[in-house]
Amino acid sequence: MSASLVVAPQWIGDAVMTEPLLRRLQARGERLTVGALPWVAPVYRAMPQVAEVIEFPFAHGGLQWTARRAMAERLRGRFDVAYVCPNSLKSALxxxxxxxxxxxxxxxxxxxxxxxxxxxxxxxxxxxxxxxFYSALSGEAGVAEDRPQLQLDSAVRAAALQAQGLQAQGYYVFAPGAEFGPAKRWPARHFASLAAQLSLPVVLLGSAKESALCGEIAAQAQAQGARGVIDLSGRTSLDQALALIAAARAMVSNDSGLMHVAAAFATPQVAVFGSSSPLHTPPLSAKAQVIWLKNDAAYQPPLDCAPCFQRECPLGHTRCLVDIRPERVLALL
Incomplete structure (x- = not known):
């Protein structure tokens, strides 16, 4: 059995999308160690084929030569092969x-x-x-047919539910953030309106940077009579967030890392796309439904500007997201 190191991407969604690669490598007899930044390491702990996860103590940006040299010395001689998922020079050092x-x-x-x-x-x-793209690193054919899969220990899932006083399948999850920028975010007022129309409580998940957004949604939803809104933005670890998504009745999100997490757990979901494209980064699950006005023939006038892949709408209207009504998402849920 060969010893293999996988250098992981730095984004949650990309980390999820490397799972089929790791499954292929493990199936052909490779023992897998993943080197990952701390904020994506929990994703790899939810992959049974990974034997070991090493957290790389690096920050965003900068080569951080000294820290990388020290890590390389720690790993010297341990591996027969390394698969470098990111495209940067520093990730291959x-x-x-x-x-x-x-x-x-x-x-x-x-x-x-x-x-x-x-x-x-x-x-x-x-x-x-x-x-x-990632699975091709295996050198094998047929990589386009793979779908990511994540698994959690039942005790981990139960502990996360107990900590919040929740029952499996007894709540919805909303993930209203998108790290890339506002051109990927469905409006807060739409999330709030949808929450007010649901018959179960809603759990809001996101990073600390998304706390203001989630707080706005929670306040508006409660003002409209929502049955219950639990704002956990910035208050959970990624391990806990994974467990809450895995046990939810369904999830509503933008094109984000947590969208891919829900797909990998086969949690029913509605994914709202705006400036990005589901042809490039779709939620790969039979239980996922996508709304993208770009490919909606009934939507007029057509969105000739989409997908723009911009952080902010170049035209200033974000029509690709604003015009997706909460009732449309509700019907899919």
């Missing part, structure tokens, strides 16, 4: 400095020396499905 014989990744950002098995990047302007 650790397996190179650690002396890992085979180092697999995509070309780009001066990685000619640090990688010795390099895949060609997709042509400029083309955005392939991300699961296929």
């Amino acid at each position: 650790i397996p190179w400095w650690a002396g890992t014989p085979k180092r697999v990744g995509y070309r780009g950002e001066a990685r000619l020396m640090v990688l010795n098995q390099r895949l060609p990047n997709p042509p400029a302007g083309e955005r392939p499905p991300m699961v296929a």
